[in-house]
Amino acid sequence: MQTQDTHKQPENDLNGSSVADLKRDFLNKLFYVQGKFPALASLNDYYMALSYTVRDRLLERWINTAAIYTDSGARTICYLSAEFLMGPQLGNNLINLGIYDQAQQAVEELGLDLDALLEQEEEPGLGNGGLGRLAACYLDSMATLEIPSIGYGIRYEFGIFEQDIRDGWQVERTDKWLRFGNPWEISRPEWAVEVKLGGHVDHYTDEQGRYRVRWIPYEVVKGVPYDNPILGYKTNTANTLRLWTAEAPESFDFAAFNSGNYAGAVHKKMVSENVSKVLYPNDDSDRGKRLRLTQQIFFVSCSLQDTIRIMQVQDLPLAKFHEKFVIQLNDTHPAISIAELMRLLVDEHYMKWDQAWAITQRTFAYTNHTILPEALERWPIALFSSLLPRHMEIIYEINHHFIDDVRMKFPDDPDRIARMSLIDESGEKYVRMAHLACVGSHAINGVAALHTELLQQDVLSDFYALYPHKFSNKTNGVTPRRFVVLSNPRLTDLISSKIGNGWIKHLDELKKLEAYVDDIEFQQEWQDIKYNLKRDLANQIVKDYGINVDPHSLFDIQAKRIHEYKRQHLNVLHIITLYNRIKANPDIDITPQTFLFGGKAAPGYFMAKLIIKLINSVADVVNRDPDVRDRIKVVFLKDYSVKFAQHVYPAADLSEQISTAGKEASGTGNMKFAMNGALTIGTLDGANIEIREEVGAENFFLFGLTEQEVQKMSADGYSPIDYYHTNLELKLAIDRIASGFFSHGDPELFKPLLHTLFDRDPYFLFADYQAYIDCQHQASLVYRDLERWTRMSILNVARMGKFSSDRSIREYCEDIWHIKPVKVELNTSMPDNL
């Protein structure tokens, strides 16, 4: 049984949180909300009943929080993000409310199993990967740190696709996460707003002779907010995640209906509802997709109109907008809000341009998450103007002022102006969203030290030259509540038994674990926990895939989106190399190793899908070959999700963070693995560098080219084929694939992948191959000394304090947002009168 005995019961609870209270309410919900009695109830009914029971306790905090924010007129951070990858809510809410143990006992006394109920939840997969999950971690930390905040995003009807594997290939299925209802959201149709699209713009003079602008749209879409409570850990603060769903303004176009055009009337409704229908499954940009731009303006306009409504409710003048709100742009997906806020202030609230611009710049801050050029968003002017004619005009106007500023600071430098302009005019014309974000914000940040450095020196260097004061680094962090306390209760209990549970809110306190690093008993307990977690995962694997993996073997895991720059195929080259060594010498002494992969490929990204096929093809051969004698096993874990990740991170010995240096902005999986006691094998990329600094070089398996070496090699002319010809093991590994050995004799199957490697190898696999193989070997030797490995594992956890998202959020609050915590007291009684 898993326990969470580090959490004590909260006080001042209107609903009560004793086991008896929870049991009573659970049965009430089952009868009066689900309308079921036990003989008829499904597992889902029980899940819903428990969720509603928990939600009542949450609502109390939510209502009190809203009341205090309203009364105090608190300065608020709005986190605008096209993605929030929240993961399942029930377990997290039980932890944050401090009633996990009581709930477990309550359902047990009713003959149910809490783990089974938790598994029942369909997670809201409203994000692709790191960017969306970061937004979710930040919501958790903002609530825990009692920071007034609102998350604004899109309530996609279909989140990230479900991944199936057929014949080794990825197959996508729609994610119908809402099909059994969502107990955590409350719709607020009374706060619906309208968003205009298309049409044209009139400039005219009104009866009083004033210059006015009127946008006559082609269509209007209604946005209805759904609110989700975001509870802090052991605080009374419950902030809001407000997600917008698109509807037709009227469910029927009665004019069309009455004239007999029923289909036409319904069609319009369908078109509107498409806007929030599906999450785009690419983790780089969806260039030129009209619906994607529509989604962006949709949620941005809804959210900004909502902030203005809040100003009005609180009787605040719009001139103080930037005092009331600061808006963080999670990458450029919401960057259109810079033009939209200008439009709202100038066109709809008649503010003067200069004042509106000053407010806008003081309101926005921009986080960049990538320097891959193909991922920098830009929109063709033709598409942009046809969907957003007024925003196009506003962007031209902003650009006009901006270029004047550049010219003032850098006279006679037309190249610089062309480079920096909000409009790319080098060929077909585009709006450059990152430039808009830089110009319209007072703060710009990268997500790890190296990444920020590269932004300043490379991708955004012109902006850094113009606005050095705007730039800062904010290294990412992750929430230890979800990724340690909830997902690894055994480790949590062991840690808390030694150093108390203060670390859950103050992760730096993990440092105290260093005192136990030589304690043999503690080491033994640490090892036992890891072993048991690996055994649990092994049991799951045998159940799901029929593959036996040995929990004593080294669990080496690479779990993240599939991307060439993340180099899952470098990992595969190592596996093939081990396999070749075994085939050449069946009695070779190697450390038994289990290689686990998980991750989705964008449906249109052929090379990524081919990498999945390669992993599965190699797995098929290696796992069956009797010569291998089970010493190495390879498993591709399908349909990787937040829920699944919570089982995977705790079971890892070795975490693969092997991107080409300079390409991974930060990475956050690297932090989650290390917090659960995995050691990292990694390059000097993203936050790996800082993780290594914290845990100590001796506790980190480092290999590979540095970012500067990669740059230099690129500039000097990199010739991958030379590595192939001079490195025998590399040649053997590649030849195995090329011969069709892993593809039933078909030499064509993996040709596109091999061709890219021979031809350009843009991610330097061949150049890093030998260093990776050597480093893997080193790691496998250290693993044989379990005591040494365990010491390293303990030290990794002890030194992970920096990577709490609480630290990141504190930095945002101090350097960018200038927001202070607001304490929420629980006012336990219901009002006597209204």
Ligand code: HBZ
């Ligand atoms: O953001 C990731 C970075 O690759 C990773 O290094 C970083 O740790 C993380 C958080 O800062 N970027 C993404 O996850 N990006 C996307 O998911 C994405 C989604 C839709 C797009 C573009 C990017 O249109």
